[in-house]
Amino acid sequence: MGMTVKQVADLVGISVRTLHHYDEIGLLTPADISSGGYRLYSDEDLEQLQQILFYKELGFPLKRIGEMMHAPSFDRQEALELQYSMLLEKRRRLDNMIALVEQTIQSAKGEIEMTNEEKFAGFDFSRNPYEQEARDRWGDKAVDDSNQKIGNMTKEEQQALGEDMNKIYRSLAGLRHQDPASDEAQAAIGEWFRLLNKMGNYSLDAFKGLGQMYVDDERFTKNIDQFGSGLAKFMRNAMAVFADNRQ
Structure with a gap:
């Protein structure tokens, strides 16, 4: 048996309104319907939702996510591998920026001196x-x-x-x-x-x-x-x- 909108919202940590919006724009529309007429999410639907949230974390707009996921050539495994690489790159850039901010804070306090090159080392x-x-x-x-x-x-x-x-x-x-x-x-x-x-x-x-x-x-x-x-x-x-x- 599938999960209701409320159950999925509680599981994932997003709002019911967000799931309704995904349904309204055709991004994620569960096919199963309960005897009471409510949408039910299958395991496959949850996999698609996970994919959507990965793309959102990477900054993709919903329109673009829909275009990619509904394309005939879409391959979930291939998408996951690409998302993995992109998230690693995002982490690398954030780590560099965090380290640069930490150094800049120390410099502002007079604890260290930074060369002009070091001031921009985190930007790539x-x-x-x-x-x-x-x-x-x-x-x-x-x-x-x-x-x-x-x-x-x-x-x-x-x-x-x-x-x-x-x-x-x-x-x-x-x-x-x-x-x-x-x-x-x-x-x-x-x-x-x-x-x-x-x-x-x-x-x-x-x-x-x-x-x-x-x-x-x-x-x-x-x-x-x-x-x-x-x-x-x-x-x-x-x-x-x-x-x-x-x-």
């Missing part, structure tokens, strides 16, 4: 958390070329690249209430196009598609909008104008 721009999406959209060659360019940079060059990216984000954030087609906005987004092509080979179509991803993928939106609410949408619009004007 050589790994792209959105790489698989990029491969799906633009192919392996484009991503491999980008990885090679970044891999050939020194740590100092990678650090400078990250600083340049943040500088452009801040510049664009200051323009985000303007018309994306304005000369000033287009000049700034042109700098973004040139910077991205230092890391890879972005065609105008790929550049425009990347801008759309900034809005479609809530992970991108959340990160970009840290510089200013609505920045992701502004960049999407400005990138589209930039690409269309040069086609």
